[in-house]
Amino acid sequence: MRTVGIIGLGYVGLPLAVAFAREGCEVIGVDTDARKIEAIAAGDSYIEDVSSEALREVAERLNATTRYARLAKADAVLICVPTPLSPNREPDLGPLLESTRALAEVLQAEQLVVLESTTYPGTTRERVAPLLEESGLAAGRDFNLAFSPERVDPGRTDFTLRNTPKVIGGLTAACAERAEALYGLVCDELVRVSSPEAAELTKLLENIFRSVNIALVNELAMLTDRMGIDVWEVIEAAATKPYGFMRFEPGPGMGGHCLPVDPFYLTWRAREFDIATEFIELAGKVNQQMPYHCVAKVQRALNDAGHSLKGARVGVIGVAYKPGVGDLRESPALKIITLLKGAGAEVSYHDPHVPVLSELSLSARPLDELLADSDLVLIVTAHPGVDHAQIAKRSRLVVDLRGVTRAQAADNVVRL
Numbered sequence: 512m513r514t515v516g517i518i519g520l521g522y523v524g525l526p527l528a529v530a531f532a533r534e535g536c537e538v539i540g541v542d543t544d545a546r547k548i549e550a551i552a553a554g555d556s557y558i559e560d561v562s563s564e565a566l567r568e569v570a571e572r573l574n575a576t577t578r579y580a581r582l583a584k585a586d587a588v589l590i591c592v593p594t595p596l597s598p599n600r601e602p603d604l605g606p607l608l609e610s611t612r613a614l615a616e617v618l619q620a621e622q623l624v625v626l627e628s629t630t631y632p633g634t635t636r637e638r639v640a641p642l643l644e645e646s647g648l649a650a651g652r653d654f655n656l657a658f659s660p661e662r663v664d665p666g667r668t669d670f671t672l673r674n675t676p677k678v679i680g681g682l683t684a685a686c687a688e689r690a691e692a693l694y695g696l697v698c699d700e701l702v703r704v705s706s707p708e709a710a711e712l713t714k715l716l717e718n719i720f721r722s723v724n725i726a727l728v729n730e731l732a733m734l735t736d737r738m739g740i741d742v743w744e745v746i747e748a749a750a751t752k753p754y755g756f757m758r759f760e761p762g763p764g765m766g767g768h769c770l771p772v773d774p775f776y777l778t779w780r781a782r783e784f785d786i787a788t789e790f791i792e793l794a795g796k797v798n799q800q801m802p803y804h805c806v807a808k809v810q811r812a813l814n815d816a817g818h819s820l821k822g823a824r825v826g827v828i829g830v831a832y833k834p835g836v837g838d839l840r841e842s843p844a845l846k847i848i849t850l851l852k853g854a855g856a857e858v859s860y861h862d863p864h865v866p867v868l869s870e871l872s873l874s875a876r877p878l879d880e881l882l883a884d885s886d887l888v889l890i891v892t893a894h895p896g897v898d899h900a901q902i903a904k905r906s907r908l909v910v911d912l913r914g915v916t917r918a919q920a921a922d923n924v925v926r927l
């Protein structure tokens with residue numbers, strides 16, 4: 512039986528912990544957040560993708576703690592801590608370096624360490640390895656070290672850890688083999704690349720690809736708005752091409768922990784090589800404009816109906832950054848609500864996944880009440896299970912930023 516340690520029990524770490532425990536591994540989860548440790552001990556999940564039932568089923572094999580010392584008996588330790596940006600948009604490796612230092616104090620010969628957190632190429636070799644080597648053990652000789660990016664898409668059920676190929680880059684061939692043997696327990700397909708750097712950049716390419724393509728359709732949406740062309744109709748028609756086109760949809764801007772953050776890890780690193788990653792910067796700039804464009808659209812819709820934004824009652828539907836989850840990190844809804852309030856609108860919201868928006872001092876309202884009370888309903892995030900067609904029918908005026916009312920030709924609906 513293997514013992515797997517997991518550092519950081521958030522959106523990435525907790526599902527991994529449950530997956531390994533399900534395969535019969537002993538899992539030691541370490542997190543600095545004592546509330547998470549208590550919740551796991553009580554069998555109460557705080558991550559949508561992990562049910563409390565699933566947590567309870569593996570309770571015997573999943574032990575969560577704040578103490579790193581427990582990791583000494585693990586065969587492998589996976590690092591899944593946050594990798595955010597600093598206020599001036601540079602990589603903030605604080606949590607990663609702190610957790611690596613703490614791990615170094617208890618590191619044992621023959622252990623395998625895998626970094627899963629998204630980061631710039633070179634982090635595993637240049638930042639993680641030297642810190643772990645302060646233990647007196649040599650990376651690639653006394654212990655194995657690899658990078659394997661997490662590809663989880665919270666809220667998604669068709670692609671899971673099991674059926675999403677997992678990319679692995681080891682410091683040495685032996686490191687990669689150890690990592691493959693471990694991940695083979697929970698993933699059906701493994702993709703080995705030649706180095707940790709290649710694996711680190713693979714993850715960034717995936718996210719940058721999305722960011723750039725979303726920016727492209729967002730820019731198109733701003734243009735079609737002026738031209739009086741329906742951007743959704745154009746995307747739908749283009750998507751009928753059986754090759755050479757991939758569908759991306761415009762929206763209120765990018766949210767979540769990944770897309771607004773990860774690309775700038777590469778931008779920062781690229782500067783060292785005298786390369787300005789202009790596509791990445793441009794995509795970030797266009798996507799950042801979207802909340803402003805959306806608010807202008809709301810203002811125009813109200814104006815056309817003879818109202819001003821100041822004093823208007825705007826009911827926002829969906830505030831999480833993506834459908835099916837309650838995650839608010841970098842959600843464009845937060846920016847949109849702030850802008851609307853700043854312009855004097857009275858904003859309330861409905862979101863089945865977000866009962867309270869504490870940073871904006873708002874609580875979710877029942878849908879019926881919100882519809883009855885709003886001069887304009889603004890669909891920002893389209894959660895599954897919410898009947899947007901009905902919302903459009905029952906509202907005076909709707910601005911749909913997600914194209915979910917496309918099937919309806921109605922005078923009261925304005926789309927992005």
Ligand SMILES: NC(=O)c1ccc[n+]([C@@H]2O[C@H](COP(=O)([O-])OP(=O)(O)OC[C@H]3O[C@@H](n4cnc5c(N)ncnc54)[C@H](O)[C@@H]3O)[C@@H](O)[C@H]2O)c1
Nearest residue numbers: 519520521522523542543544591592594606610628629661
């Ligand atoms: N959320 C996603 O969809 C997703 C997808 C792919 C990759 N990633 C990447 O995975 C990494 C983790 O992301 P997440 O969404 O799981 O973050 P998260 O904030 O949900 O979880 C991280 C956890 O690490 C803990 N932590 C912070 N510092 C610690 C320390 N020094 N020691 C122990 N625990 C510590 C936090 O308390 C938290 O519980 C990031 O690099 C992220 O970019 C995230």
